[in-house]
Amino acid sequence: MKVLMGTESLRPPLTGIGNYTLNLLREFQAISDVEAVDCFDGNRFFPVGDVLAGVDRHMVPSSYHRAGGQWREQLRKTVRAMPLAYSLKSAFSNVRFKQGSPGRKDFVYHEPNFILKSHDGPSVTTVHDLSFVRHPEFHPAERVAWLSRQLPRTLDRANFVITDSEVVRTELIEQFGVARDRVKAIYLGADARFLPRSVESTQAVLAKYGLVHGSYLTFVGTIEPRKGISVLLDAWQRLTPAIRRSWPLVIAGAPGWRNAELMSRIEALRAKGEVKYLQFVSYQDLPFIYAGAATFVYPSVYEGFGLPVLEAMASGVPVICGAGTSMAEFAEGACKLFEVGDADALALAILELVEDARQRIRIAHSGIVQARRFSWARCAQETLKVYINAVGRN
Structure with a gap:
């Protein structure tokens, strides 16, 4: 099994989707059935070893690290709120992805951050939540508009869809008509660092x-x-x-x-x-x-x-x-x-x-x-089974 993973979520600060992405990458390193993993950060492709080797104290690959203070975060939020910001960023990223993906047709492309790019091989997306549908007031209007346009296209394109819970799986089935046998809930894991301490x-x-x-x-x-x-x-x-x-x-x-x-x-x-x-x-x-x-x-x-x-x-x-x-x-x-x-x-x-x-x-x-019932190893193994199903559906 060869995997192509979207890794834009690994940019700092590392939040939920970034943790999900990083832990899957780490676990895949220990699974013999995964023979290769390449990563796409929205601009360039990297071997997974380069990404993991660059993890710094903030759990962010150094290749992606952007030094700076609060003004950088504020600038990013301001840019995101601008009209067409998501569309322009997506268009640029899609062009870069298309330039490098032809040699990876035999890879299963997994986008852990909702929206798939165009890929000639099997594709899997993880839809973590539908908060932009359920609570659009909690998101910038541009993001809501962009996701509203793009998610239906992604769901049509995906060979298989992953959610983090049955709550979201049910929402996808009911609100977007995704076939029940094409979407699976896979629970996340607790890192071994989190344990009772004296x-x-x-x-x-x-x-x-x-x-x-x-x-x-x-x-x-x-x-x-x-x-x-x-x-x-x-x-x-x-x-x-x-x-x-x-x-x-x-x-x-x-x-x-x-x-x-x-x-x-x-x-x-x-x-x-x-x-x-x-x-x-x-x-x-x-x-x-x-x-x-x-x-x-x-x-x-x-x-x-x-x-x-x-x-x-x-x-x-x-x-x-x-x-x-x-x-x-x-x-x-x-x-x-x-x-x-x-x-x-x-x-x-x-x-x-x-x-x-x-x-x-x-x-x-x-x-x-x-x-104790939840681990990233279990999450990765169940995700690998989805990849196998996606290959069969491609």
Whole structure:
């Protein structure tokens, strides 16, 4: 089996799709049936060995690394919001892909970031979520318009479609008419770095951030409206001042889209000493931030999978997430649930956990057991089976 993988998602900061892409590439290296993997970064083709050899401390291949501060991120967001930005970028990338793909007709092309490019061989796409359909208000209008045009074409072109959960698989079948036998849900994995850690083992890292093991609640994710952070802050402010001082809320994540109001609220609570904002936490430190938390809260409105929930479960931390979501699907009762968007219900769930150590221990143990069912090795093996099916359908 020869694989051609789209790797544009490996550009910093590395978020969910980037982690998915990187872990598949790593696992394929250990599978004997995968004889070759080439990568396309939107401009050039690279052997997978070059990509993986260049991974730096931020989990980003150095060939793609773009040094710079917040102004670069702001520039990228501004450009993305411009009319035709997605279309122009896609057109350029398609030309570059077409120039290099003729010699790779015998490769299975997997696009882990939704939209396929034209490929003469078998093609597989991963559609992580349909948030641009379900919640277009959480995306730039240009992105919504572009995905609305391109996704139906990709679904027609793909020999096989992968989703991260049955929730999204069902949405694709019902909303886009994808044949049931042409789309498969494959759960993501928890990296081996995420595991329960003792007070002593977390102390050095937590001290850098002014944190104490077992004495804070945390959220990890992109700072943007879809993640439900406004509901989290509403719930947080419903708790008593004593609770908020005793169990400060730690928020970690790269800035996302339309987050000015969120950042203003976070800053106001930070000034009171009730919230700590860590921004984007490094690859090395993140497992310790998870493992040191008393509770992990993930109030996201909508997710295709919700990888931070699985990582927190694997870290031995009790998790609160939304009922009826993809997170509740894979957790199978190992998380404390609340009604999505209900700040009162979330406040109650937080209060119950911080006041009940036995409940925290019980949920944390259930989470560890459940998280062991998911691994990137399993994800890669199931993905390889999809490639085989795609070849048969080409």
